[in-house]
Amino acid sequence: MTPHGARAGEDAEDLDVEEVLALVRNSNGNHLPDPAARGETDSARTPHQPDPAARPGTRHRATPWPEARALAERAGRNATRAARRDPVSAPLDTALGLTLAAPLDALTDLPSFDTSAMDGWAVCGPAPWHVRDEGVLAGHAAPAPLTDGEAVRIATGARIPPDTSAVLRSEHGRTDDKGRLYATRDVVPGQDIRPRGQECRTGDQLLAVGTLVTPAVLGLAAAAGYDTVTAVPRARAEVLVLGDELLTQGLPHDGLIRDALGPMLPPWLRALGAEVTAVRRVRDDAEALHEAITTSDADVILTTGGTAAGPVDHVHPTLSRIGAELLVDGVKVRPGHPMLLARITETQHLVGLPGNPLAAVSGLLTLAEPLLRILAARPAPEPYTMPLRDAVHGHPHDTRLVPVVLRGDEAVPLHYNGPAMLRGIAAADALAVVPPGGARPGQDTELLDLPWASGGIGVCFT
Structure with a gap:
């Protein structure tokens, strides 16, 4: 098994984090021009591709799966260069999942005063000790100094009285019938005292630029005196759920089916670092889709369905109408072959997901994840492999993404x-990247972690 984790020591072109962070500065605060200024009319844009009106009679060339992911990353880099977004000052309760755009330097010593590491007694000099009547609790003002032969009850985290020799733990002390305190073990000077600045001194760099804000980072920032952190802003994503056949509640009936993607995509996008600004339902109508796309101010628009060449598949004609550039038009992957990636403006992209749920997940991880990762300045996860327990049939020419669960040192195909179908991926830990032709039992196969199983920030879905 090949272990996985965050990449280290990669070239900037591979990692992209340093470049993206460097570009998050001095923008004019506007991600995109006003919709009217970016092409409400056909003549407002210069087409970047041939008109796909002839598409039904032609067969486009699908992009190999690894190349499609690389193209999505490149699109993210180009959008970042064009946007030059200002960093944001994010309150701690909203910063989870962001990437630090400035170092986290300590604003105070930690701890900021000598504190007790244990419940017990602060003692001065050798035993026995006379115990003061009143103890010292955390959060109270500085206590009076101790003198030789004196002790005071103290709580964990409380300020150490001046001239304290050590802290004697509660379980290591006893008192006699006269109330004098004795140690049941040797007392070492300084024991169980956390000295001021033990963890850091004011000005020490605690975390570098590019660090992902996890729950632990939030705790450290608060302890170090921060109310906000300076971070890369979230990319804004909008989901357009296409289709007249979709229900939002109740049981399927009369040819209508439940919409699975409307509930599934927004939390998944948030796990990828995006801010989901809207989920809009668009009927199977070319004008309605045109209006939805051209009025969106999101950095990334995601559509569901409509990417093939059926009678109500309006995504390609609409992209042609507004002069968008198709960067990826079909990918050699199963499921999800008819996914696409288009550049609408220098700073706005559209990811066209297939309408079938697992095919949409494939498109999300193939095109949306690399694009959003770069926009969020997150490092790419280190590729890793595990042997498959069972054989997996492959497509003759395309990559397959197959849900698996991890059991010990093996990946078990589902x-x-x-x-x-979503039943398999709902139980999965990862997707196995099965090469053309399939994989035999025991063959090491690349895995793509799913947010809820990766052990990273994605588990929080905020």
């Missing part, structure tokens, strides 16, 4: 992995 059933219910058809493009319209």
